[in-house]
Amino acid sequence: MSAIRMPTPDPAILARADAIRAALAAALPAECVVTDEAGRRAFETDALTAYRRLPLAVLLPRSTEETALALKLCRQHGVNIVPRGAGTSLAGGAVPQEDAVVVGLSKMNRILEVNYADRYARVEAGVTNLSISEAMAADGFFYAPDPSSQLACTIGGNVANNSGGAHCLKYGVTSNHLMGVRLVTFEGEVVDIGGPALDPAGLDFLGLICGAEGQLGIVTEVFVRILPLAEGARPALFGFDDAEDASRCVAAIIGAGILPVAMEYMDNLAIEITENFAHAGYPLDVEAMLIIECEGSTPEIDAEFARILEIAHAHGVRVVRECQSAMEAAQIWKGRKSAFGATGRIADYICMDGTVPTGRLPEALRRVGEICAAAGLRVANVFHAGDGNMHPLILYNVNDPKEQEKAERAGEEVLAMSVELGGCLTGEHGVGLEKRDLMSKQYTPQELAQQKAVRAVFDPEGRFNPAKVFPLEERAA
Amino acid sequence: MTHTPADAREAAEIVRAANAPFDIAGAGTRAFGRPPEGVRLSGAGLGGIVFHEPAEMTLRARAGTPVREVEEKLAEAGQMLPFEPMDPRVLFGTTGEPTVGGLVASALAGPRRLSAGAVRDNLLGVEIVNGRGEIIRAGGRVMKNVTGLDLVKITCGALGTLGFITEATFKLLPRPRAEATIVIRRLDDARAVEAMAMALGSPFGVSGAATIHAGMGREFPRTLLRVEGFKDSVAYRAERLIALLADFGAKHALLGEESERMWRAIRDGAFLAEPRERAIWRASLKPSDAPAALAALGTTALASLMDLGGGLLWFATDPTPQAAGEVRAALARIPGHAELIRAEAGLRSRVDVFTPLNPALARLTRGVKQSLDPKGLFNPGRMYAGI
Numbered sequence: 107m108s109a110i111r112m113p114t115p116d117p118a119i120l121a122r123a124d125a126i127r128a129a130l131a132a133a134l135p136a137e138c139v140v141t142d143e144a145g146r147r148a149f150e151t152d153a154l155t156a157y158r159r160l161p162l163a164v165l166l167p168r169s170t171e172e173t174a175l176a177l178k179l180c181r182q183h184g185v186n187i188v189p190r191g192a193g194t195s196l197a198g199g200a201v202p203q204e205d206a207v208v209v210g211l212s213k214m215n216r217i218l219e220v221n222y223a224d225r226y227a228r229v230e231a232g233v234t235n236l237s238i239s240e241a242m243a244a245d246g247f248f249y250a251p252d253p254s255s256q257l258a259c260t261i262g263g264n265v266a267n268n269s270g271g272a273h274c275l276k277y278g279v280t281s282n283h284l285m286g287v288r289l290v291t292f293e294g295e296v297v298d299i300g301g302p303a304l305d306p307a308g309l310d311f312l313g314l315i316c317g318a319e320g321q322l323g324i325v326t327e328v329f330v331r332i333l334p335l336a337e338g339a340r341p342a343l344f345g346f347d348d349a350e351d352a353s354r355c356v357a358a359i360i361g362a363g364i365l366p367v368a369m370e371y372m373d374n375l376a377i378e379i380t381e382n383f384a385h386a387g388y389p390l391d392v393e394a395m396l397i398i399e400c401e402g403s404t405p406e407i408d409a410e411f412a413r414i415l416e417i418a419h420a421h422g423v424r425v426v427r428e429c430q431s432a433m434e435a436a437q438i439w440k441g442r443k444s445a446f447g448a449t450g451r452i453a454d455y456i457c458m459d460g461t462v463p464t465g466r467l468p469e470a471l472r473r474v475g476e477i478c479a480a481a482g483l484r485v486a487n488v489f490h491a492g493d494g495n496m497h498p499l500i501l502y503n504v505n506d507p508k509e510q511e512k513a514e515r516a517g518e519e520v521l522a523m524s525v526e527l528g529g530c531l532t533g534e535h536g537v538g539l540e541k542r543d544l545m546s547k548q549y550t551p552q553e554l555a556q557q558k559a560v561r562a563v564f565d566p567e568g569r570f571n572p573a574k575v576f577p578l579e580e581r582a583a
Numbered sequence: 584m585t586h587t588p589a590d591a592r593e594a595a596e597i598v599r600a601a602n603a604p605f606d607i608a609g610a611g612t613r614a615f616g617r618p619p620e621g622v623r624l625s626g627a628g629l630g631g632i633v634f635h636e637p638a639e640m641t642l643r644a645r646a647g648t649p650v651r652e653v654e655e656k657l658a659e660a661g662q663m664l665p666f667e668p669m670d671p672r673v674l675f676g677t678t679g680e681p682t683v684g685g686l687v688a689s690a691l692a693g694p695r696r697l698s699a700g701a702v703r704d705n706l707l708g709v710e711i712v713n714g715r716g717e718i719i720r721a722g723g724r725v726m727k728n729v730t731g732l733d734l735v736k737i738t739c740g741a742l743g744t745l746g747f748i749t750e751a752t753f754k755l756l757p758r759p760r761a762e763a764t765i766v767i768r769r770l771d772d773a774r775a776v777e778a779m780a781m782a783l784g785s786p787f788g789v790s791g792a793a794t795i796h797a798g799m800g801r802e803f804p805r806t807l808l809r810v811e812g813f814k815d816s817v818a819y820r821a822e823r824l825i826a827l828l829a830d831f832g833a834k835h836a837l838l839g840e841e842s843e844r845m846w847r848a849i850r851d852g853a854f855l856a857e858p859r860e861r862a863i864w865r866a867s868l869k870p871s872d873a874p875a876a877l878a879a880l881g882t883t884a885l886a887s888l889m890d891l892g893g894g895l896l897w898f899a900t901d902p903t904p905q906a907a908g909e910v911r912a913a914l915a916r917i918p919g920h921a922e923l924i925r926a927e928a929g930l931r932s933r934v935d936v937f938t939p940l941n942p943a944l945a946r947l948t949r950g951v952k953q954s955l956d957p958k959g960l961f962n963p964g965r966m967y968a969g970i
Binding site for chain 1: 638639662703704715718720724733736739740776867868869870895922938953955
């Protein structure tokens, strides 16, 4: 049995399930409605695969108008709505329920406008993150936030989760690049917020919507800021015999006023797992490794690495591998970005996502090790060191319920520790289902009530993505 | 009378006991928004930097802390607030020490907004007292945090209408070791925007792009492009930019103190500060629309400059409702918005200070206000009449 409780589906809705499916199918074009069981099965989970529920129906609108119509129909029938991008959420943000309709944005995947003079792009919400950058790479521009799932994940999902990525140390996260959205509300009303001007008018609704995990409405179109590509970029590998030296080195680099475009940390187990999979040339005989990337012209990159090297030597670096070619650089990043996937090939894992203040990283790493050792589980650490966003991957066997429970409990302890050290439960993956019941570790009852009161302005009935983000008992109160 | 709570708990008690509106202020150096009414609730008693962690690039300060105190502390460590906050006294003609709370509430970022983001982009966390007299913490002190609904950004720039800010935590940046400003003379608006777009579309890390129109210190317009960083890198990028913009007549660069002075003046609205009686506006729009917007404003704009590559227009008008009406009419068909940032209280109570909201956004604005401040205690009407 799974540890995360799902609410009991509304029996009245389940009793009318066939009638509701028939009504949806009658009102929307056939290609936008999935009602057969095999078809719905494809939407029963996301990347938190331990949790699955067969949705009542799946709607795949092709336009804002069809989305508005879909939401009006859902409202008429009194069903809950689970918005979905590519379903890559690691936190169960897109896991549906039996009495809910999934509204997927995958058919809305057009890039509508690219404006280099004003440095923005207007895209539909189902466009994948990477395809935005690919569409403009030849012209020397890119879209900065780069989650590891960028090949599959959609910009709509990125907006819902305020996604980060390896390069957000320099460039920031989704909300820092979001200029506008077209939001469809629960009433089916279409609201434009922001647009091609850099700063929107009035209250910062974009800041509220970005990261709201789909609970304020469905975003169908997005204005993102685009940036010119750097003249060049080059990663290098720094191997340490002592994991704490590696994390102290990160703090020292930032303290020296150097802000590389990315600083990624991998421990020995993470290196071994990814190297076996990606053959990126990672050093296998070190306790911890940093991937540090610098940008600019060749002399600028050389100068920045010279400064970093000096600091790394002062922190006992043993292996330094500067990258000699674009192919090598691609291999290094391929290894890092496939870390989760490679881990998934050798074991089941749960991926934690807490952030701690970077000064507490050595302590945090030590305690993650202790927590997992006490549970008798292996842990691989691979994360964004520059911003303290940790990703311990706790390995377990999904077919062993006892071990799954142990892993989930260890994960909870790790997250409680993140909060205790001055950090937070989730840095970029979102609360979703997974961390919902831990929210009271970070927030007081008044704070949670305040967040829910703001949510209710947009969705008074709590129809969008229910049973996510806020603890269930809190919701019932 | 004035309430000056010494900490968040005391502020919460004052709010819980209240049944009439507050006029929230720090040092009162930003006479921005519609004129306040009510009993003064001052953040001035909430002083002091809570922590500064140079190696984490974070700082937390109580709301009444003078911005100067923060900036001095950061300068010692070679760091800065990234968004280049203005000194509001230059434009508003006020005295006193601008505070951290005012900085967050007004959210006025400077020219580096282009490369380093707005105030909200660098605001990691806030503590506020809501209208129920509850102490609410939002965000935190770490760079990445998506835990729960983000109430940090909506607080920023709300002019104190959603809560009484008691504390704020900022992300910092290393202070650039060097800077240079490339100057191009005599470009008309269209060419100026084109030159700025070319610079901002280049890989050379432009962190300031402004055009100061003729009549403000010189008889010809000046387009200015700033690069910042380590010394060698600044020299290299300035040289490359001059080469890139040779057709526009880019030749020389201002260095060091001279460059810093120029951007400080742009940041503070110093070019428009005199004469004091004029109304001052800021309009946010698509950079390529800036020439059309300036043309539409015509002689209503008595003086103007373009910042953020043309994405932000600063302009002065006569301090009359008629001029305000002309501004709204001229910009009506151009996507974006305009705010009347400086005018005497009489004018600010008679005209819309912010671009009026459409019905959907008005409903959401009212709803969010209501959810945080159900009794309407905090700066009622400061942004929009009746909200």
